[in-house]
Amino acid sequence: MTDLLSGREYAARLRERTAAEAARLAASGTPPRLAVVTATADESSAWYVRSIARAAEKCGIHCGIADLGPRATPADIGARLAGLSADHATHGIILQTPLPPGASAQELAAEIAVAKDVDGANPLSLGRLAAGLPAFAPATAEAVVAVLDAHGIEVAGRRVAVVGRSTVVGKPAALLLLDRDATVTVAHSRTQDLAALTGAADIVVAAAGCPGLITADHIRPGAILVDVGTNPTPDGGLTGDIDAASVDGRAAALTPVPGGVGPVTTALLLQHTVRAAAEANGAA
Numbered sequence: 001m002t003d004l005l006s007g008r009e010y011a012a013r014l015r016e017r018t019a020a021e022a023a024r025l026a027a028s029g030t031p032p033r034l035a036v037v038t039a040t041a042d043e044s045s046a047w048y049v050r051s052i053a054r055a056a057e058k059c060g061i062h063c064g065i066a067d068l069g070p071r072a073t074p075a076d077i078g079a080r081l082a083g084l085s086a087d088h089a090t091h092g093i094i095l096q097t098p099l100p101p102g103a104s105a106q107e108l109a110a111e112i113a114v115a116k117d118v119d120g121a122n123p124l125s126l127g128r129l130a131a132g133l134p135a136f137a138p139a140t141a142e143a144v145v146a147v148l149d150a151h152g153i154e155v156a157g158r159r160v161a162v163v164g165r166s167t168v169v170g171k172p173a174a175l176l177l178l179d180r181d182a183t184v185t186v187a188h189s190r191t192q193d194l195a196a197l198t199g200a201a202d203i204v205v206a207a208a209g210c211p212g213l214i215t216a217d218h219i220r221p222g223a224i225l226v227d228v229g230t231n232p233t234p235d236g237g238l239t240g241d242i243d244a245a246s247v248d249g250r251a252a253a254l255t256p257v258p259g260g261v262g263p264v265t266t267a268l269l270l271q272h273t274v275r276a277a278a279e280a281n282g283a284a
Helices: 008-027 043-058 074-086 105-109 123-131 139-150 170-179 194-199 261-283
Strands: 033-038 062-067 092-095 159-163 183-187 203-206 224-227
Touching: 008 043, 008 139, 008 261, 033 043, 033 074, 033 261, 043 062, 043 261, 074 092, 074 105, 092 105, 092 261, 123 170, 139 170, 139 224, 139 261, 159 170, 159 194, 170 183, 170 203, 183 194
Parallel strands: 033 062, 033 092, 159 183, 159 203, 203 224
Antiparallel strands: none
16 A cells, blocks of 8 residues: 655644744744735636635735736736835745746746745746755745655655656756755656656656656556646546556555645745745844
8 A cells, every 4th residue: 555645744834833933023023925926817826826825824924916917018027026026025926827928937037036036936046056055946846855854755865756847846856856865867758768767766756747647657666756746637626647546556655636745835935935034134
């Protein structure tokens, strides 16, 4: 039977610590403030933004939503991000996707000050991460490592296959795992014989955005699987990039979808915001 690596319990503990630190900062005159900039009519995106705002408020973090609407121009979005970056009362900034046609997430994220880039969206943040310099990692990529840590799974010296090379998850997750002394291989859409690559790995991180991509045929017995996929299903639910039914009994452990990486991602975004506020408070 495959063990489930839930992220809910760890996320709850992380939120408790974050709330305590937020209260301490507020008492010292620096109440943490998060800003989410959105420019879409996509309802699933709006739901996600509202969920972040609710979670933030529960931790004592004020969350302001700057909804610029689906007709916002790149100039409009960039100006708002630049303004928030210059605002001393704002400590964390998230640029929510999708964006209007013609707007580049990477180009616009460059307007977010690195010190406030709590989701590691600015290309400079990724560069600093690669160089081993202080920066916030994308929360989902960091959540991959955090879930493994929470369950006492050692990555040093182990072979890890990361399936997906996005700058949001795949590349930064690979960098974080390398920093923890794992031997990392990154697979992508041009990878030949994916099953041979993942089948040689001790740990497989699936972050391709392709439902059911990884099956029992892709893994060796006893492998540990981290599923980053959040693919919508016709009934309104979510399914991962790993076929959970197929790998059950063959994999040693698997993060569930939902309830695995997702809750930890949100908790880390809030922790990053409070950390940014603490650093701003120390610099004041």
